[in-house]
Amino acid sequence: MGFVKKNITWILIGLILLIALVLFGVSRFLAGDAGQVIVLVDGREQGIYSLREDREIKIETDRGFNLLVIEDGQAYVAEADCANQVCVHTQPVSSAGGQIICLPHKVVIRLETTEKSETDAVTN
Amino acid sequence: MQSRTKKTAVLGLFIALSLIFSYIESVIPVPLIVPGAKLGLPNTLILLVLYTYGIREALAVNGARILLSGFLFGNLFSILYSFAGAAVSFVAMLLAKRAKIFPMKAVSILGGVFHNVGQIVVAAFLVSGVSVMAYLPLLLVAGVVTGLCNGILAEMIYKRGIL
Numbered sequence: 001m002g003f004v005k006k007n008i009t010w011i012l013i014g015l016i017l018l019i020a021l022v023l024f025g026v027s028r029f030l031a032g033d034a035g036q037v038i039v040l041v042d043g044r045e046q047g048i049y050s051l052r053e054d055r056e057i058k059i060e061t062d063r064g065f066n067l068l069v070i071e072d073g074q075a076y077v078a079e080a081d082c083a084n085q086v087c088v089h090t091q092p093v094s095s096a097g098g099q100i101i102c103l104p105h106k107v108v109i110r111l112e113t114t115e116k117s118e119t120d121a122v123t124n
Numbered sequence: 125m126q127s128r129t130k131k132t133a134v135l136g137l138f139i140a141l142s143l144i145f146s147y148i149e150s151v152i153p154v155p156l157i158v159p160g161a162k163l164g165l166p167n168t169l170i171l172l173v174l175y176t177y178g179i180r181e182a183l184a185v186n187g188a189r190i191l192l193s194g195f196l197f198g199n200l201f202s203i204l205y206s207f208a209g210a211a212v213s214f215v216a217m218l219l220a221k222r223a224k225i226f227p228m229k230a231v232s233i234l235g236g237v238f239h240n241v242g243q244i245v246v247a248a249f250l251v252s253g254v255s256v257m258a259y260l261p262l263l264l265v266a267g268v269v270t271g272l273c274n275g276i277l278a279e280m281i282y283k284r285g286i287l
Contacts, residue, residue, distance in 0.1 A: 009230040009272075016237055016268050024261035043252030083199070097258045101251065104201065108253035 027097055034096040035114030037075050039068065042106045051075065051094075051111065063105045075109060076100065134287060135181060138173055139188050142166040146193035164236050164270045171217065171232055171278040176287045179218065186210055204250075205243055212242030228282060229275035236271025237264055 004011065037049045041061050049057060049070060056078075057068045066087060067079040076092035077100055087102040093111055100109040145165035152163075166189055174182035190210055194203030216238035220231040240263035248254045281287075 005225065008225060009227060009233070012226070012230050012233060013268055013272070016233070016264055020261040020264035023257065023264070027257045027261070040253040084202075097255065099255060099258055101247070101254055103205070103247060103251060106251045108251060110253065110255070 028095075030097070033113060034073075034094060034098065034111035036112055037068070037070060038110045038112055040108040040110065043108075059105075059107055059109075061105045061107060066102055066105060066107050066109075068109060075111065077102070077109070080105070131177065131181075135173070135177070135185060138169050138185050139192070142169045142185065142189040143193055143196070145169065146189060147197060150193075150197040162270070164239065164274055167213065167232065167235055167239070167271075168274040168278045168281075170214070171228065171235070171274070172282060172287065174217065174221065175228065175278075175282055183214070186214060201250075205246060208246035209239040209243040213239035228279040229272060232275025232278060233268055233271035236274065237267035240264070240267040 034051055037051055038045060039047045039049070039057070039059055041059065046059065047057065049055065051070060051073055054071050055069075057070070059066045059068055064081040066077050066082070069076055069078045074092040074094045075098075077087040077090065080087055080102060082102055082104040084104060087100050087107070087109075090100045093100060093109075096111050096113045098111045101107070145168075149162050149165060170182055170186050170189075173185050190203060190206050194200075194206060198206070213235045217231050217235040220226045220234045226234070241260070244254075244256050244259055244263055248256045
């Protein structure tokens with residue numbers, strides 16, 4: 001009991017990191033190779049683009065714009081006129097499940113496997 | 125024994141200092157791996173007030189900080205986000221402190237972790253399409269790191285007994 005009490009901080013840290021690792025593993029396990037980029041504005045799908053084709057997409061919303069760049073199998077936001085610029089600072093995403101979020105504009109850019117969305121399209 | 129006047133002055137100072145910390149945080153982007161993650165410097169102060177004075181005082185400083193920094197450096201939405209994070213974090217720290225088995229460091233870590241959990245959950249509610257699962261692992265790690273740093277800092281200050 002003395003050991004636990006003395007090292008409770010480290011036990012806590014270990015426990016939280018373990019949970020993080022498990023969650024990370026689970027989300028990686030569920031995700032496959034990303035094939036397409038889905039752009040959601042306010043929860044509504046605004047466009048689906050292939051991750052294989054290099055291109056720039058200007059996402060226009062009522063609240064402002066985000067410039068999405070797809071390049072070498074990666075997607076990132078190069079420019080945005082939002083207040084916090086969090087989306088611009090977000091590292092490029094390249095694997096399924098990866099996402100870039102712009103809260104001020106309510107824009108979500110998400111990578112998904114191509115097969116998954118096909119089943120979605122059927123079930124929808 | 126502390127006089128009311130001293131307490132009022134100290135709490136005022138804490139609010140001012142937490143505003144400065146909030147400002148510093150809003151200026152320095154933390155482009156680490158986790159977008160939106162913050163250092164949580166103001167939490168050091170909240171922790172100190174909580175240990176030195178109590179729940180009511182910590183709540184007052186926290187509430188004043190969120191409202192003032194929100195209106196000064198943010199907008200209604202960022203107030204909502206910081207309120208959600210702060211509320212969840214505060215409850216977590218309160219319970220952890222009440223449990224009496226955690227040292228200040230651990231209380232701070234729990235505060236940092238639950239702050240991030242609260243914010244991502246609110247983000248998922250407000251902006252549909254945000255997948256919590258993808259971000260949570262990174263946010264947990266970020267919460268542990270910042271919480272530990274702030275906790276060590278708060279512990280050092282608290283043990284000096286200068287308040």
